[in-house]
Structure formats: C-alpha cells, structure tokens
Amino acid sequence: QFVLTQPPSVSAAPGQKVTISCSGSSSNIGNNYVSWYQQLPGTAPKLLIYENNQRPSGIPDRFSGSKSGTSATLDITGLQSGDEADYYCGSWDTSLNAGRVFGGGTKLTVL
Amino acid sequence: QVQLVESGGGFVKPGGSLRLSCVASGFSFSNYYMSWIRQAPGKGLEWISFISSTSPYTNYADSVKGRFTISRDNAKNSLYLQMNTLRAEDTAVYYCARDRSGVPFDYWGRGTLVTVSS
Numbered sequence: 001q002f003v004l005t006q007p008p009s010v011s012a013a014p015g016q017k018v019t020i021s022c023s024g025s026s027s028n029i030g031n032n033y034v035s036w037y038q039q040l041p042g043t044a045p046k047l048l049i050y051e052n053n054q055r056p057s058g059i060p061d062r063f064s065g066s067k068s069g070t071s072a073t074l075d076i077t078g079l080q081s082g083d084e085a086d087y088y089c090g091s092w093d094t095s096l097n098a099g100r101v102f103g104g105g106t107k108l109t110v111l
Numbered sequence: 112q113v114q115l116v117e118s119g120g121g122f123v124k125p126g127g128s129l130r131l132s133c134v135a136s137g138f139s140f141s142n143y144y145m146s147w148i149r150q151a152p153g154k155g156l157e158w159i160s161f162i163s164s165t166s167p168y169t170n171y172a173d174s175v176k177g178r179f180t181i182s183r184d185n186a187k188n189s190l191y192l193q194m195n196t197l198r199a200e201d202t203a204v205y206y207c208a209r210d211r212s213g214v215p216f217d218y219w220g221r222g223t224l225v226t227v228s229s
Binding site: 086088 | 146148155156157158161170171172173176206210213214215216217218219220221222
C-alpha cells in the first residue's frame with residue numbers, strides 16, 4: 001500500500017539508540033533524497049531530516065539520517081520519553097505518476 | 112514566523128464537495144511550491160497534490176486525480192483544494208505544507224478534518 005516500507009514499530013529504553021529503516025526502490029530512494037518526519041500524538045508532522053542527512057535548525061544532533069542504495073535509516077541516540085512518536089520517511093518517486101511518497105510510519109515506544 | 116492555517120473541513124455525504132483553504136504567513140508565499148497531504152484516522156501520511164510557485168504546474172496522487180483540484184492565489188497568500196465526488200475513503204485530516212526541492216514539507220499546518228459519511 002505504501003511505496004516506502006518501514007517497520008510498524010520499534011522500541012528501546014531511555015538513553016539507548018534506536019534505528020528506523022525505510023526501504024524503497026530505484027524510482028524513489030535509489031535516485032532521490034530522503035526526508036524524515038516526526039509526528040507526536042495529536043500534532044502535525046515535523047521535518048526532522050532532509051536531503052538524506054541534513055537537520056533543520058533546532059533539531060538536536062541525537063537525530064541523524066543516512067542513505068545507502070535504495071534504503072535509508074533514521075538513528076535516534078540518547079532516547080528520551082519525549083521521542084515517543086510516529087516517524088515517517090519520505091522521498092520523491094519518478095515512476096508512472098511522479099510525486100511525493102511516504103512510508104507507512106513507525107511507532108517508536110520508549111520503554 | 113512561518114504559519115499555515117487550514118480551514119474548510121467538515122462533514123459531507125458521499126458524492127458531495129468541499130473546498131479547503133490554507134492561509135500562509137511569515138514567508139514569501141509566491142516563491143514556494145505547496146502541497147496537500149492527508150492522514151486517515153489512525154493511518155499514515157498520504158501526499159495528494161502539489162502546485163508550483165507561480166506557473167500552473169500541478170500534480171496529483173492517483174487516488175484523487177480527476178476529483179480534486181489544487182490552486183493558489185499568491186495575492187492572498189492562499190492555497191486551495193477543491194474536492195469533488197467525495198468518497199468515504201477520503202475521510203482524513205488534510206494538511207497543507209510548504210514544499211521545496213530538497214527540503215520537502217518543512218512547515219505544516221495543524222490540519223482540517225474532512226469526514227465523508229452518509
């Protein structure tokens with residue numbers, strides 16, 4: 001259903017590191033930038049990472065992104081209870097109907 | 112500061128129409144692409160349309176193509192989404208978001224809820 005594939009959920013204890021994966025294809029991640037968004041409960045999404053690994057001003061360096069081939073990852077270190085949220089990856093897709101695409105989202109639980 | 116405020120959501124019967132608006136402030140609206148993104152209850156994000164900054168270049172997701180029309184009025188710093196032939200599966204919170212190459216969706220509105228039900 002979603003063009004990009006993410007695990008439905010991940011969890012880790014406070015202070016630990018968590019990695020969220022995002023898998024796509026050559027028509028999206030393989031040849032385009034990846035962005036990541038955080039959606040806290042009941043709020044609009046917020047941009048965390050753009051151009052694969054760039055952080056907007058105000059985003060702490062505990063959040064980092066990377067891309068390799070047709071996959072991308074979001075790493076969150078020093079987990080805090082406030083990081084508990086849904087995380088979405090996004091990219092541009094150049095298949096038949098070019099447009100923006102998202103992953104299905106990953107629910108992060110801080111144990 | 113950048114602000115995006117959506118309005119126009121509500122309750123509509125299947126087959127009906129609604130027009131959503133998004134008023135922008137705090138940046139030069141006419142210089143940016145804009146997008147609409149929706150989120151069905153308890154579901155993930157779905158990009159549905161974008162419009163270029165000044166020229167009338169638009170694109171749509173297959174799920175809304177032919178039913179929805181995106182437009183903008185740069186003089187009013189406003190973005191619109193005309194939604195026709197609405198279906199139950201169009202029920203969602205609709206967000207407008209600033210969109211630019213390399214930095215997609217760097218600002219979002221708070222969203223407006225559209226409910227399609229008989």
